[in-house]
Structure formats: structure tokens, C-alpha cells
Amino acid sequence: MAGAGVTIRLKVIPNAPKNQVVGWRGRELTVKLIAPPVEGQANRELRSYLAEVFGVPASDVTLLSGETSRHKQVHVARISAPDARERLKPHLD
Numbered sequence: 001m002a003g004a005g006v007t008i009r010l011k012v013i014p015n016a017p018k019n020q021v022v023g024w025r026g027r028e029l030t031v032k033l034i035a036p037p038v039e040g041q042a043n044r045e046l047r048s049y050l051a052e053v054f055g056v057p058a059s060d061v062t063l064l065s066g067e068t069s070r071h072k073q074v075h076v077a078r079i080s081a082p083d084a085r086e087r088l089k090p091h092l093d
Contacts, residue, residue: 005060006081007073010031012042014033015033019049023092046063046072053088061075
């Protein structure tokens with residue numbers, strides 16, 4: 001896992017039937033989560049799900065902004081931008 005990491009803008013949709021990367025809408029990646037937006041549950045689920053998508057530990061996914069908003073910015077450490085794009089591809093089909 002090479003690289004200093006990538007920063008991604010997200011639009012998060014909580015209370016979805018399943019966790020899912022929906023796709024890019026402008027400069028934001030839309031992600032659906034099963035967790036409700038209550039007491040940080042959706043943020044914890046987001047970190048866990050993105051860690052799974054990108055193949056990194058959840059501790060490598062940091063919420064930079066948007067703690068109480070649907071519009072968030074996260075940083076995924078130890079992954080390069082080209083690797084991040086490759087790991088997203090199967091989730092966008």
C-alpha cells in the first residue's frame with residue numbers, strides 16, 4: 001500500500017437497505033449506509049465500510065469534516081490515488 005493517502009468528498013445517505021457506493025455526482029462520491037445518523041453510528045459505519053472498500057484498516061480512514069452533515073470529507077491513509085480508483089471500480093459497476 002503505497003502513497004500518503006487520498007482525500008475524498010462524500011455525500012452520505014444513511015438508513016439505506018445496504019451499504020453501497022452509488023457513484024460520483026460531480027466532485028462527491030455518494031455512499032449509502034445502513035446505519036442511522038444517530039450518535040455517530042453512521043460515521044462509524046462509514047469508516048468501517050470505506051476501510052473495507054479500500055482494503056485498509058478502519059484506523060486509516062479519518063473523517064476530516066462533516067461530522068453532523070451528509071456532506072463529508074474523509075482521508076484514507078496509506079493508499080495512492082491510482083490504487084484508490086482501482087479499488088473503487090468493482091463497487092461502481
